[in-house]
Amino acid sequence: DQQVKQNSPSLSVQEGRISILNCDYTNSMFDYFLWYKKYPAEGPTFLISISSIKDKNEDGRFTVFLNKSAKHLSLHIVPSQPGDSAVYFCAASVGGAGSYQLTFGKGTKLSVIP
């Protein structure tokens, strides 16, 4: 049973436009959420996170929104750049930022078209 779902395997966006990547979860105990970015032949790198006590967190061009009632979070990238083309993983944990056990989604491949 998949507890973290990224239902869109891929997404294509024009350079300069907004990219919206979605993630749904089923475990109501999750209280910390992270997004990772992964380029081919490299390991994932941390992008942005959000605690369940917030509904929004921003870092430059990246914003994560959390809707706890819908068990849904989304990553917005504005404006999208060709260097953003990568696979994006949503992950969740129980026990806050210090919890070491993460549950990952399958990932969404973002292609930003110049």
Add this chain to the structure above:
Amino acid sequence: NAGVTQTPKFQVLKTGQSMTLQCAQDMNHEYMSWYRQDPGMGLRLIHYSVGAGITDQGEVPNGYNVSRSTTEDFPLRLLSAAPSQTSVYFCASSYGPSQETQYFGPGTRLLVL
């Protein structure tokens, strides 16, 4: 700093063979972990360590052994390889338990025939 290094980059094994995937970090990180990523899937935690001499199981530990004799190294041993262990294996390290400060290695691609 080399960061997190993994060897080999790619390995082919026959069913039943054993091997050790190597992972090393030069950042003096306490926490180290091993993940596997199967095709079209997210990462899953195999084993992790919170310091030299201390290891614990993650979500999918069966078929794997780990040990942590030094801060720098965290090898992953496959005892008797099975085709179901075909995957990409990532090692990661962090100073503390925070996932935000976790550095991942480039991965080892393993094919078990």
